[in-house]
Amino acid sequence: MLASTSSLLFDILLLSESFCTSFVPCICNSLIYSINYFLYRKVLSITENADTYYVYNEYNQLAWVIPPLLSKKKTWDLADQQALAYEYRYDGRSRLVEKKLPGKGWEHMVYDKADRLVFTQDELMRAQNKWLFSKYDLFGRVIITGIVGGTSRTDMQNMIANNLIVENRNPPGFTKN
Numbered sequence: 374m375l376a377s378t379s380s381l382l383f384d385i386l387l388l389s390e391s392f393c394t395s396f397v398p399c400i401c402n403s404l405i406y407s408i409n410y411f412l413y414r415k416v417l418s419i420t421e422n423a424d425t426y427y428v429y430n431e432y433n434q435l436a437w438v439i440p441p442l443l444s445k446k447k448t449w450d451l452a453d454q455q456a457l458a459y460e461y462r463y464d465g466r467s468r469l470v471e472k473k474l475p476g477k478g479w480e481h482m483v484y485d486k487a488d489r490l491v492f493t494q495d496e497l498m499r500a501q502n503k504w505l506f507s508k509y510d511l512f513g514r515v516i517i518t519g520i521v522g523g524t525s526r527t528d529m530q531n532m533i534a535n536n537l538i539v540e541n542r543n544p545p546g547f548t549k550n
Contacts, residue, residue, distance in 0.1 A: 412426055424444045424445070434467065456476055470482050478496025483529045483530045486536055492506050503523070510539065
């Protein structure tokens with residue numbers, strides 16, 4: 374649980390010196406909580422830490438992960454950010470709709486009325502205006518996947534926003550809907 378005020382910090386030691394023996398090297402890991410971020414600090418040596426920052430937006434959704442290679446820089450540019458940082462974006466229903474992984478382009482996601490992932494698109498598919506789709510049976514299991522043409526993420530979301538993408542089984546097989 375995140376702290377209720379931004380000035381309140383908690384430091385939790387996961388491996389304290391009391392557990393260290395001569396047989397087990399003592400590496401101290403700590404977690405620091407704040408209202409907008411979560412810091413995982415791994416002490417590599419007396420002079421070196423590996424800090425990973427988990428940054429949350431105003432809705433307590435993970436928005437950024439800043440790994441140790443990026444967090445140890447005092448400043449960074451867009452190229453560093455795109456090569457090393459993780460970024461996540463959500464829609465009004467708190468569904469992950471865009472994510473950016475290090476060294477990779479944006480991945481887009483579209484959901485149906487039941488909040489099931491129906492369309493996904495990576496940077497390579499976007500250049501071709503293609504989407505990977507999934508269709509579900511009545512029990513919510515994926516039964517068909519394929520590639521289909523499409524436009525932007527918002528257009529695709531608006532197209533299926535109030536629809537349930539389900540295949541119904543009849544005696545001869547599945548019906549197309």
